[in-house]
Amino acid sequence: MSDIIQLLPDHVANQIAAGEVVQRPASVVKELLENAIDAGATCIKLLLKDAGKTLIQVIDDGKGMSSTDARMCFERHATSKIQKAEDLFNLCTKGFRGEALASIAAIAHVELKTKQENEELGTCIKIEGSKIISQDFISTGKGTSLAVKNLFYNIPARRNFLKSDTVETRHIIDEFQRVALAHPNIAFLLHHNNNEVYHLKNNNLRQRIVAIFGTKMNEKLVPIDEQTDILTIEGFVAKPEFAKRKRGEQFFFVNNRFIKSSYLNHAVVNAFDGLLENGSHPSYFLYLTVPANTIDINIHPTKTEIKFDNEKALYAMLRATVKHSLGQYNVAPVLDFNRDSNLDTPYHFNAKSVATKAPKITVDPNFNPFKEATQKEIHFPFKRQKQNENWESLYTSVAVNTEEKQEELFDNQQEIKTQKTFQIQRKYLLSSIKSGVVLINQSLAHQRVLYEDFLESITVKEANSQQLLFPVKIAFSSTEIEMIYTIKSELENAGFSFDEFTKDSVTIKGIPVSVTESKITIILEELLNDMNLEVPDASFSHFDIMAKSFAKTLSIKTGTQLSEKEQEGLVNDLFSCKAPSISPFGKPTFKTLTLNEIDNLFNS
Known part of the structure; x- marks a missing residue:
């Protein structure tokens, strides 16, 4: 052989x-x-x-x-x-x-x-x-x-x-x-x-971060500096109010080599405990220096993962250092998280000395508590009625109010009897249909409605735009500005109107009617994050991903209380969609439960 x-x-x-x-x-x-x-x-x-x-x-x-x-x-x-x-x-x-x-x-x-x-x-x-x-x-x-x-x-x-x-x-x-x-x-x-x-240009770390991510980053940064026998930590973390919905600007460097570490990331997030909104992620640029013989960088082909000899000690030091810096620079209250700012000493009183003289006390020598008070001497904020005058009106008003409340109570009961939808835990809508009931996820359903509306506005008809009284200037990095500029025409079709593009900012003078001014930055940041996802380079893909991003950002979220009218409107809008059964991201928007299935729940 x-x-x-x-x-x-x-x-x-x-x-x-x-x-x-x-x-x-x-x-x-x-x-x-x-x-x-x-x-x-x-x-x-x-x-x-x-x-x-x-x-x-x-x-x-x-x-x-x-x-x-x-x-x-x-x-x-x-x-x-x-x-x-x-x-x-x-x-x-x-x-x-x-x-x-x-x-x-x-x-x-x-x-x-x-x-x-x-x-x-x-x-x-x-x-x-x-x-x-x-x-x-x-x-x-x-x-x-x-x-x-x-x-x-x-x-x-x-x-x-x-x-x-x-x-x-x-x-x-x-x-x-x-x-x-x-x-x-x-x-x-x-x-x-x-x-x-x-x-x-060659410069210091702070200037390098600002040069890459834009001038607005400078006001966000809180310096970190700690030296121990086994670890040196330097760099910056962003203030909690600038946290983002996506993990973007998060950088760990060990001995000047970029690494990814979910373990160390957890330490940083833990240091922000109580300071971040649910679902937000802090930005950070942290540089760790450790002895070269205490790490192994060859556990991954790209050398982006690393193994430490003493991970637990590094975790504790990193968490404590970040927490200390947030408190030291008055980003986070150190002791009382519920401190009332109204009790703070006003700025213009800081330099004044405490009064040493007792305040003067004035006494009315003519005051006599045993003297019978006359009508003129007593000051009421309203004109007082005589004691026995119009006493019937007191009972009349009570009777009228009682009758009105009884009528309201019966009206509400009548409304409940005819109500078509019910909200469950501010997350689901329950609606009755001929064959049984349908359970709708309110957030996913609203995403589908907004997605089709936006897609139609962007691709078929011209979207309505509302002009801003004062144009909004938003800072981005140069690469983000370039990405926005590449989809400028699509954004204009969606209802955005741009005034000026610079190297690190964009000025917006008009927005879609369905978008509020406070959500402009959030929408564009979410859109840029979604654009970074690996989508095919097709002429339609930009429209599609834009509509998905807008729908995800602007849809009602779990925990939102909806009135009966809003519930019915959402149900009607959903079943008017071309594909009501799935969200823009492929998740089911509703589930039906037939009468037979309901009966089986009690017969089993």
Whole structure:
């Protein structure tokens, strides 16, 4: 029998490895940016075309590579930071030319230009699908430029699995933000299709956060600073009133490496206990520094998950530190959460000294308590009637009021007898039908009604818009502004009217009739979050996701008391919809219970 086990060719092995390392263009961006940081760069440029599918290029001014290193960095298992197995548990760098370059070169066209400072000429290497096409000496500046073109060109199945340009760009920006936040001392530039998205100068952490998320973020931040023997915590948390409905701006960094940790997130949320509305999530930018040998960052291929030696101690310290900072900066009351602000000393009295003289007491020498008071001496706030005057009116009014209340009582009883719907626990509506009863989820039913109304307004007829007396200016990050601008025409079809777009804000002068001014920010934030979901890039998808987002945000919520008229109106509107049985998100809006099913409940 012939042998059937064989070694895979290098180019096939590299393609298999690429499946683990390179999931999408954002994976390539992360590896190249981290390599540039470890090269000691002070300025890093990221150039993209077509969400990285056509081009991902990272240019840095770091130390560069020799011609030998430039060739070696594309070999499998080539690295500059690991000499022995023990080094895996004492990592202080992110990687230097080689951890993933072999995998990237296997599935793309790669062009590398690099030069060290003390060399006269640099090196240029071109690779296509793991095959080195050329290697030449060139004249170039200090540092490295690595261009990855036509990603997944030789694996069309993987390329077909990529999402729309909008979604892939969002993932790239997420990776870019994480790296930029971890290294505020490095300047970063991001260009997409020749348009500048970010131009971040090297500055302090607070300025870096504001530069990425907009100027309005500056007023939200509460500083965090704590040092212990086993842990150093720095960074910022956002004030409770700026909490969001979605988990968005939540960043943990351990030894300048972005991580995800539900355990540490729970510690932060616990510190906000009693300060957040139900369903809200705090924003935070927290930087933890621990000894490198007390963590294991190799438990996940992307190194975004981490294992600590003493998780419980870190949890307690993090929770206490955040809670202390919230109290220290008067964000949260330290002792009395129900303190009455009316009892506070007014500002203009703070500097005044306490009076030392006793107040003067005035006495009326003519006052005689035994003297019979006359009508003139007694001051009533109303004209008093004589004692026995019109006494019948007292009983008449009582009798009339009693009769009216009795009539109201019987009227209410008559209304209850003819009432068509009933509200249960402020969550469900119960309505009688010929075959039995129907139980309706009021929130999901209202979502369906609003969804179809919005969809019709956006796509079929022109929506009504109400002009605001004073235009509303809302601050967003530059990427969020760009997303809003891309769907500007769809929002205008929905009834929004825009006055001005700037780099970090948008001014709105008109809103849909069904939207209140106080909900503008919530609606747009929810819409941006929904736009970040992986939806197909179809012309209809923006309309659909917009209608869903509006319906979800504006629908009545569980716990809302509805009058009888509102209940009946909602039931009628629901069964006038084209698809009344399901919500916009595929959940059932109502359940029917026939008479036979009800009888069986009592006969079983």
